[in-house]
Amino acid sequence: MHANTRLTKRYTVVDNHLAQHRELTLIAIGLAVHIQSLPAGARIGIKCLTARFPESEARIASALRELEAAGYLERTRERLPSGRIVTHTVSYNQPPALRRAEPVRVRPPKPKPEPAPAKPPPPPLPQPLSPDPDRHRVAADLLAGLRCHDPRLLLAEHDVRRLAPGVAAWLERGAAPDSVRRALTANLPEAPRHPAALLAHRLTALLPPPLPPTPTVVRPHPFQTCDRCERAFRAPEPGCCRDCDPDVAGQESLSTSPHTSGGSTPKPILSTPHRSGKKSATRPAPRLGPRTSCSSSASVGST
Numbered sequence: 001m002h003a004n005t006r007l008t009k010r011y012t013v014v015d016n017h018l019a020q021h022r023e024l025t026l027i028a029i030g031l032a033v034h035i036q037s038l039p040a041g042a043r044i045g046i047k048c049l050t051a052r053f054p055e056s057e058a059r060i061a062s063a064l065r066e067l068e069a070a071g072y073l074e075r076t077r078e079r080l081p082s083g084r085i086v087t088h089t090v091s092y093n094q095p096p097a098l099r100r101a102e103p104v105r106v107r108p109p110k111p112k113p114e115p116a117p118a119k120p121p122p123p124p125l126p127q128p129l130s131p132d133p134d135r136h137r138v139a140a141d142l143l144a145g146l147r148c149h150d151p152r153l154l155l156a157e158h159d160v161r162r163l164a165p166g167v168a169a170w171l172e173r174g175a176a177p178d179s180v181r182r183a184l185t186a187n188l189p190e191a192p193r194h195p196a197a198l199l200a201h202r203l204t205a206l207l208p209p210p211l212p213p214t215p216t217v218v219r220p221h222p223f224q225t226c227d228r229c230e231r232a233f234r235a236p237e238p239g240c241c242r243d244c245d246p247d248v249a250g251q252e253s254l255s256t257s258p259h260t261s262g263g264s265t266p267k268p269i270l271s272t273p274h275r276s277g278k279k280s281a282t283r284p285a286p287r288l289g290p291r292t293s294c295s296s297s298a299s300v301g302s303t
Helices: 026-037 046-052 057-070 096-101 133-144 157-172 177-185 195-205 246-256 291-302
Strands: 073-079 085-091 223-225 232-234
Touching: 026 057, 026 085, 046 057, 057 073, 133 157, 133 177, 157 177, 157 195, 177 195
Parallel strands: none
Antiparallel strands: 073 085, 223 232
């Protein structure tokens, strides 16, 4: 039974291969655990260990030789520049033979976190199709006056200049200034952190469509009264109707004249004056009967 306490500081991890080694003595196992708990660069000579523990130099030297034979220690002699010879000791928590037997586990490199996708840039503000200084001035005044309707919409001067073309585009599409103001100030959050960005989003997302083109209605000319025959007719200005207009009548007479190729010009009817000096009525030309009647009468006379 073990009553273990979770250690978070001042502890040493010892391999069970060392703690439960069957060939090492208890002094060698305890000495190896002590050496592994020391920081790097600590002195672990025989005299230093004898001063630390009650065991004799012979027993400590024998334990160091056991650990060196098992592969937990590696001692080399080095000559210092001063000519002094010192022993350099390397402690292993696992012997080299055990390290060669176990495959070295190479941790795969952690995949680099993918960079977060960049946010798409906000859509550009709507722009008016035709510049109009008066409309632009009304748009700037509308934006600057929003703080009078809602103190949360206090805009900087450069924000007013940046957002004015978007408001001018609304006005160009037939939106009234009051309608634009209501669309920008309705249902605001309690504490908007960026009022200019909020207004830019609304100007872009709530942009109304342009008004449909007004159909052109062709109205007929008003009624006029002919100056000659007093007949009603449609014309843009007062005057004569087509029947009484001399220009139109002359064109109609030319279009109905019989002067065509192959036609004959009608002879005028002459009137003979009366002896009393008065003009006599025109005598009509004698009318001849049908040819069939003449031939029939001639045939009867011969019989």
